[in-house]
Amino acid sequence: MRFKASIHNVATFTKLTASLNSLGPLAWVKLGEEQICFTIIPEQGTQVWAVLSVDSIFETISVQSAAHNVINLEVPLASLTRALKSALNATSATIRLTKKDGVPVLALTIVTTTSSNAYSAFPANNDNRPDASSADDSSGGSRETIVTQEIPVKVLSPDTVAGLHEPRCREPDVHIMLPPLMQLKSISDRFTKLALADAKTGSGSVASKPRLEVAANMHGCLRMSIQSDAMSISSVWTDLINPDLDPNEVDGGEAGIADHPSTRMKLLGTADGRSKEGWATVRIDGRDWGKVMSVGRLGGRVVACFCHEHALILYVYLPSEHSDDESVLTYYVSSYSA
Template sequence: MRFKASIQNINTFTKLTASLNSLGPLAWVKLSDDQVCFTIIPEQGTQVWAVLSIDTIFETYTVQSAANNVINLEVPLTSLNRALKSALNATSAQIRLTKKDNMPLLALTIATTSSSNSYAAFPTAAANNNEDGMDNLDASFGGGARETIVTQEIPVRVLGPDTVAGLHEPQCREPDVHIILPPLMQLKSISDRFTKLALAGAKSGTTASRSRLEVAANMHGCLKMSIKTDAMSISSVWTDLNNPELDPSQVAGGDIGIAEHPSTRMKQLGSADGRSEEGWASVRIDGRDWGKVMSVGRLGGRVIACFCHEHALILYVYLPSDNGEDESVLTYYVSSYSA
């Protein structure tokens, strides 16, 4: 079993792990020949299924295993994110799977330059392969006194194929409304404000019920976010947003399937000014959890929200790529609370 890669987008990798860490402490990381997947499945709250192309994060990349060159790891996101933060100003960074005292770990090795002429000393591990095929880390000084090599170790757990075989993305019906969201950091600012006001002004009910937002959209470019308590009712409406056209090749039944799609029927209802009460699909979500989801906005990219009325909200976050194509997508599954 072998994994080794050089990191070309430290900033993206750091923001990604910070965003995921806000939703759960552990990630299932699946490494394969053509993509890297991060999955968060908390006991309660939003699930994340992220599929990244190799060049979204890495430059050189090698993965080898007896299981069709697939390696599954359980990774503590806090430790990984802390290590990546230390590499933000690095001149180069590499990550590899190795072992120490027979325990698997990810070793992040970064090179930094300094004006100091002093040398730092640190232990160097042997570079021989062990019996399980994982490479031990070979840490050494870079050429010249101005370069320093630092290695940070992140303990991980290797997951067998049987362990992850039963993990699958949630199944949802066809969405009633799909819409491209405004900038997520703008939504986060407003939703955080709503949640704080509701928690401060509510006089009765549990803390959980007081922090629930209602988010709704229609097929005429309108999005609405609101929160209600015994003491207050506030809302914010966005108009002139885009409802992307469905691709016949991606819908069962092609053009006929689109004609019978729930969103096509919803488009016949409502209005573009957001005043009509018809044609809205809505979900009720925890405001604090929603704020954590919105933190992915720091990565940029296009976000399509799919509303399954009173059932679930699915967000597709398409990360920008160097070649201009949407090759990496983070999928968020947010369940709706009952009324």
């Protein structure tokens, strides 16, 4: 079993792992020759199924295993994120699967080049203890420093992960392209803080997990709100895009689209968002939603699919300068009952 790759997009890799770490401490990482998959399935909260093209992160990759050249790992995201942050200004960075004292580790090797009279320090921590070596350029003008960070991991057998699968959801009632996620995060965090402050004063009935109500229609409208006995606040976006369905992706093709729940919902509601009809609504944990929105730091377009009173599925399409294949992060957020 072997895995080694050179990283050409450390910044994106770091932002991705930091975003995922906010939702859960451990990730199932599936390493393949063409795709890298990150999956988080917490006991409570949002599930994430991320499928990344190899070219979006790695320049070169080698994966060898008896299981059709696929390796499954359980990876601590905080340790991986800390290691990657130390590589942000590196000249080059490689990552490989190896063993230390019989324990599987991901070894991240970072090469940096600095002026020979400059001082460079690499902070160590209890989770990632770097091994460093350095050499001066023969001209005396620069110093090359090599640091290796080791992240303990667990190798998972194919049988262990065979039963894991994405949640099954019915066809969405509404699909809509969201405004910038960092804008949504700013507003939802403000709503959540107001709800928590209201609960602490005893004037409201919001529980320790303030619940946001998020709704959308097939006329480009999105609404986010929160309420208690003492307050009711909301924000509404209009003129958003409801993407067209692809007949090749819908059972029954054109006939399937004609009978699709979103097609029926489009007959209801209005573009100004004032009508009470035609809205699909979910109720979600405000703090969990704020963590989900942190993926906005990666950029890209986001399509939200609303299954009324059941679930919200977010598809985050990441931009890539190095690959024609899109990387997609899928978030499954369950709805609370009314």
